[in-house]
Every structure is written in C-alpha cells, then in structure tokens.
Amino acid sequence: MPLGNFSYYQKTNAAIGLTAMLSMLALSLYFAFERVLNTDNSNFFFLLVNSENINVAENRFSVYIPQFPTWLAIKLKVSLSALVHIFSASYTTLYLLVFCIICFVYKLPQIALALPLALVLGVNQSFYHPVTETHQAIAYALLFYAGLKSNFKKPMFLLVQTIVFLLAIFAHPVAVFLLAFAWFWNMIENNDYKKLSHWAGIIMLGIFSVLRSKLNQNNYDAEQYQNMYKAIANIGQIFNFNSVKFLLERPQLYLPPLLLLLFVTALFLFYKKWFAAMVTFAAPLALALIAVLTFYEGNSQMMMEKAFMPSFAMLAICGSSLPFNGQIFKGIYLAFITACIAAALIGINISGHKDFRSRLTALNAFIHHIKQNDTQKYICMLDGAPAIYKNNWWATSADVLILSTVKYNKPITLYLYAPNEDILYAHQPDAFLYVNWWRNWQTTNLNANYFKLPNYPYKTINLNTYE
Numbered sequence: 001m002p003l004g005n006f007s008y009y010q011k012t013n014a015a016i017g018l019t020a021m022l023s024m025l026a027l028s029l030y031f032a033f034e035r036v037l038n039t040d041n042s043n044f045f046f047l048l049v050n051s052e053n054i055n056v057a058e059n060r061f062s063v064y065i066p067q068f069p070t071w072l073a074i075k076l077k078v079s080l081s082a083l084v085h086i087f088s089a090s091y092t093t094l095y096l097l098v099f100c101i102i103c104f105v106y107k108l109p110q111i112a113l114a115l116p117l118a119l120v121l122g123v124n125q126s127f128y129h130p131v132t133e134t135h136q137a138i139a140y141a142l143l144f145y146a147g148l149k150s151n152f153k154k155p156m157f158l159l160v161q162t163i164v165f166l167l168a169i170f171a172h173p174v175a176v177f178l179l180a181f182a183w184f185w186n187m188i189e190n191n192d193y194k195k196l197s198h199w200a201g202i203i204m205l206g207i208f209s210v211l212r213s214k215l216n217q218n219n220y221d222a223e224q225y226q227n228m229y230k231a232i233a234n235i236g237q238i239f240n241f242n243s244v245k246f247l248l249e250r251p252q253l254y255l256p257p258l259l260l261l262l263f264v265t266a267l268f269l270f271y272k273k274w275f276a277a278m279v280t281f282a283a284p285l286a287l288a289l290i291a292v293l294t295f296y297e298g299n300s301q302m303m304m305e306k307a308f309m310p311s312f313a314m315l316a317i318c319g320s321s322l323p324f325n326g327q328i329f330k331g332i333y334l335a336f337i338t339a340c341i342a343a344a345l346i347g348i349n350i351s352g353h354k355d356f357r358s359r360l361t362a363l364n365a366f367i368h369h370i371k372q373n374d375t376q377k378y379i380c381m382l383d384g385a386p387a388i389y390k391n392n393w394w395a396t397s398a399d400v401l402i403l404s405t406v407k408y409n410k411p412i413t414l415y416l417y418a419p420n421e422d423i424l425y426a427h428q429p430d431a432f433l434y435v436n437w438w439r440n441w442q443t444t445n446l447n448a449n450y451f452k453l454p455n456y457p458y459k460t461i462n463l464n465t466y467e
Contacts, residue, residue, distance in 0.1 A: 006109065009330050013109035016334065020116035020341045021099050025092045027348060028130065032088040034356035035128050037363070037399040039302070039392075043435075044131045045087050046398035049074060050447045060133045062140070062171040066091045080450055081406045091130040095119060098139045102146040111146045114316035115139060117337060120344035121260075121312040122253050124351040126305035133172040134306045138313045140168035141178035145317055148186040169208055174310045176209045177287055181314050188276055189321055231293040242298030243291070243307070253305070253347070256340045257312050261285075263336065264319045271323050280318040284311040300392065355391065360403075362387035366463060367404045367412055377458045379415045379426050379433065385463040389416055397434050401451055411451050415458065426458035433458065 006014065028035060036045050044067070047055045052074050054067045069090040073083055095115060103112035118138050126132065147161045168175035180202060187198050231241065238244055247254055261284060268277035291307040298304050319337070324330045366388065370378070382389050388396060397415050404412035415433035417423050425431050425439055432441040432453060443453045 005107070009324070009334075010109045012334055013113045014103050016338055016341070017099060017103065017109065017113040017116050020113075020120070020345070021092075021096045023345055024116065024119070024127075025089060025096055027127070027345070027352070028088045028092040029085055031128070031352045031356065032085045033403070034352055034360055035088045035130050036084050037360065037403060038128060038356065039395055041129060041131050042395040042398040042402065045070075045084070046395070046402065048087075049080070049083060049450055050445075052447065060171055062136055062167045063131070063133060065167075066094045066130075066136070069093075077449070080402065084402070084406065088130060091135070095135070095139050098143050102143060106146045106150040106152070108146050108149055110320040111142065111149060111317070113337065114313070114320040115142050116341060117319075118142065118309065118313035118316040120341055120348070121257050121316070122308055123305050123344055124253065124347045125302045125355060126309070127348045128352065128356050129302050129306065132306050134174060134309055137168055137172035137175035137178060138310060140164055140171055141175055141182055141313065142317070144168060144179060145182035145186065148182065149189075165205075165208075173209075176205065177290075178310055178313055179205055181283055182317060185279070185317055185321070188279060227296065228290070228294040231296040235293075238292070241292060241296040243293075243296050243304060246298045246301070246304045247292075247308075254308075256343060257315060260319065260336065260340065261315055263333070264315065264322065267322055267329060267333075268318075271325070273323065276318070280315070284314045284318075287311040287314060359387065359390050359393065362390075363399060363403055364407070366414065367400065367407060370412060370461075371404070371408050371410055375456075375459045376410070376412045376453055377415075377432075377456070378413070378461045379417055379423060379458045380461050380463055382416050382418055384461075385414075385416055388414070388463065394435060397432075401453075405451060411453055413453060414461075423458075429455040429457055431458065 036042060044055060044057075048067060048070060052071070054064050054071050056063055067087075067090070070083055070087045073086050078086070099112050099115050102115065103109045115138075119135060120127070144161065144164045147157070147164060150157075165179065168179055183198065183202055183205070187193055187195075192198065231238075261281065265277050265281045268274075268280055288308055288311040291311065295304060295307045319333070322329075322333065324333070362385075366385075385396075393399065397413050400414040401411055404410055413432065415426070417433075418436070421436060423433075426433055430442045430444065432443050432445060433439070434441045443455055446453060
C-alpha cells in the first residue's frame with residue numbers, strides 16, 4: 001500500500017481502518033449463511049438467483065453494484081454455497097473498496113477511518129442485514145466528502161463526484177442528509193461561506209431530492225415520511241415511542257457513540273472552534289431525532305440500529321477533521337476509536353452466534369429431520385415453529401429452500417402461516433408458498449438450475465416436537 005508520504009498519525013489511521021475493514025470482510029464470510037438466510041437478505045438473494053437478474057426495490061438503483069458479483073457468478077454456473085458467500089462478502093467488499101479509494105487514492109486516511117467507524121458504531125444485528133441500502137448511502141456519502149476534501153480539480157474528477165453523488169442519492173433517501181452535511185461541513189472547515197459553487201451544489205442537492213421523492217410517492221419511503229408526521233402529531237408521548245425505549249434499553253450499544261459525541265465536541269471547544277463544536281453536537285442529535293420520529297414504532301432491533309447509523313456517520317465525519325496540535329489528544333482519540341470498533345466487532349460476533357446461528361441451527365435441525373422423507377413441501381403454524389420463526393423471520397420458505405439445497409442437494413421448503421391465514425392454495429399440487437403477500441407462485445416459477453420442487457400438495461407439520 002502507498003503509505004510512504006503519510007505521517008505516523010495518518011499511517012495509524014490507515015492501519016486501524018484497514019484492519020477493521022478486513023475484519024468485517026472476514027466476518028461476512030464466516031457468518032455468510034447467518035447474514036444471507038434472514039428476512040430481506042434471503043428475499044434479495046433468492047430472487048436474484050431464481051430470476052438470474054438483479055432486483056431493485058424502491059427505485060434504489062445503486063443496489064446493482066453490490067449484487068453484480070453474485071449475478072456474474074450465477075452466469076458462470078457457480079455453486080449455490082459459493083453464491084451465498086459471494087453475496088454476503090460483496091457488500092463488505094464494496095465498502096473496503098470505498099475505504100481504499102479514500103485512503104490510498106485521495107490520501108485521506110482520517111476520513112477513510114470514519115467509514116468502518118460509521119458502519120459498526122451502535123451495531124450488533126444490522127451487520128446481519130447486508131442488503132440494507134443505508135450502509136451503501138453512508139459509504140458513498142463519505143466518498144463524496146473525501147472528494148470535496150481532496151486536491152483533485154480536473155474535469156474528470158467532477159464527473160466522478162457527480163457519479164458518487166448520484167450513487168448516494170439512489171442508494172437510500174437518508175443520503176440527502178449526509179450529503180448536505182458533508183457539503184456544509186466542508187464549508188465550515190474551510191471557513192468559506194461565500195463561494196457560489198458550494199451553495200449551488202446544496203441547491204442542486206435539494207432539487208435532486210425533490211425529484212428523487214417523486215419516484216417514491218406511493219411506496220415504502222413515502223410511508224416512512226407519513227410515520228414521521230404521525231409521530232410529530234403525538235410528540236407529547238415521545239417517551240412511549242418504541243424507538244426511544246429501544247435507545248434507553250441498550251446503553252451498551254449507544255454509550256460509545258454518546259461518549260464520542262461529547263469527546264469530539266469538547267475537543268473542538270478546546271481548540272476554540274465554536275461553530276464546529278455546535279454543529280458537531282447538534283447535527284447528529286437532530287438526525288437521531290428524525291430517526292426516532294420516523295421509526296417510532298421500532299418493530300425490530302435490526303431496523304432501529306440502521307436507523308441511527310447515519311447520525312454516527314455525521315459524528316465520524318466531524319471526528320475525522322479534528323485539528324490536533326499535539327500527540328496526546330491524537331493518541332487518546334485513536335485509542336478510543338479503536339476501542340469502539342473492537343467492542344462493536346465483538347458484539348457482532350456475540351450477536352451472530354446468539355441470535356442468528358441459533359436460528360440457523362433450528363433450520364438445520366428441521367432439514368436433517370425431514371430429509372429422509374419423500375415430502376419436500378411443508379406448512380406449519382407460526383407458533384408451531386418458535387425457534388425457526390424467532391424474531392419474525394418472514395422469508396423462511398426461501399431460507400429452508402436455499403439451505404436444504406446447499407447441504408443435501410435436496411430442495412425442501414417450509415411455509416409458516418398465521419392462524420387466520422387462508423392456506424387453501426397449499427392444496428394445489430404445483431403450489432410454491434413464498435410469502436403471504438406474494439401467493440401466486442408455482443413450482444414452475446423456480447429456476448431448475450438451483451431449485452426444483454415436486455408437484456404435490458404441502459404437508460402439515462408441527463415442529464414443537466423436536467425444536
């Protein structure tokens with residue numbers, strides 16, 4: 001790696017950041033099945049493998065990039081097990097690539113270190129939600145910020161910045177806040193509020209945001225905006241919001257970012273950077289408040305963790321530009337960052353074994369128990385499979401289908417249904433029950449190169465007997 005022109009402090013930033021990114025990549029391979037076989041992840045993976053086409057949800061077109069390696073591997077007829085590992089690792093590899101561009105191309109290792117910090121701060125379960133576009137928006141926003149800070153001024157560089165800008169916008173709506181903050185923070189650092197290009201860029205960001213929102217008027221993103229308005233109307237009940245309870249019940253997750261917030265703010269005050277201190281303290285808290293309001297129902301830990309991550313990305317940006325004048329504060333800051341990242345990686349490991357591997361064990365037990373039977377299609381009530389349905393794993397049909405194909409080369413599927421759900425479709429010989437809001441699947445819809453189910457009705461089973 002080209003570290004020759006870096007100072008000792010810059011080399012330390014690069015070393016800590018690169019170690020963190022490579023550790024995340026190793027974990028994404030080690031926990032590949034835990035990361036892929038749950039909720040949105042198995043849905044994205046199953047649809048990608050089954051259709052052999054990249055799937056885009058909510059007009060978030062940037063998802064093409066991390067899904068491309070898996071798509072290419074599918075075209076090359078790679079095994080399903082290898083596809084699971086490629087799919088899991090491709091997202092982390094994208095962030096590693098962004099890190100390397102910031103660190104070794106733009107030569108800004110302090111900003112590069114902000115990326116792994118933003119991706120793991122306040123995280124346990126959301127590491128196991130690799131397809132989330134929030135992580136991608138954070139990575140692109142930090143790359144955009146690094147571009148603003150770099151010395152590249154050529155027309156080609158402006159084109160690169162525009163592409164990164166668009167990748168962030170079309171990754172996740174939260175990118176609007178992160179890009180605006182990155183641009184404004186760059187103005188604060190340079191003490192330059194008069195340059196028209198800065199304000200023109202921020203105005204352009206506003207225009208793009210409006211145009212982007214027009215694509216999402218009747219979908220999930222629009223629903224989230226409506227949730228925020230509902231929460232504002234009931235702001236007097238804020239301490240009863242599930243999102244607030246989530247924060248209060250997890251001090252082990254949110255104490256490190258709170259301490260980092262206070263530490264960075266205090267250092268800006270120490271260096272008499274009054275406005276920078278105010279923005280450092282206020283901006284992450286303001287974005288966290290928006291997350292509290294938008295996700296006030298707080299129906300899963302995975303969702304809530306990633307909802308607060310953009311706030312920590314703002315904080316990481318602020319910390320990356322601290323004006324250190326002495327070695328002591330540099331050492332304290334880097335030691336604290338290292339401790340935060342190490343604690344987060346340990347938490348990711350613990351969560352992986354406790355929450356995700358335990359459920360994978362239940363899936364394996366079911367498949368092992370049933371693989372000798374002639375039947376390959378099963379239905380079970382939700383409360384009849386407590387370990388498998390743990391934490392509302394709604395894509396269980398795909399989970400079981402993928403895992404059974406990988407382990408025994410015998411596709412088996414398990415559909416979990418609600419007590420009042422109509423399951424008459426299960427009696428159709430060619431039925432494939434995927435999810436309850438997408439019921440018109442047939443066995444002929446499956447890609448025979450990877451999945452193949454027989455044409456006979458589902459068999460009812462109760463898994464309480466051996467879970």
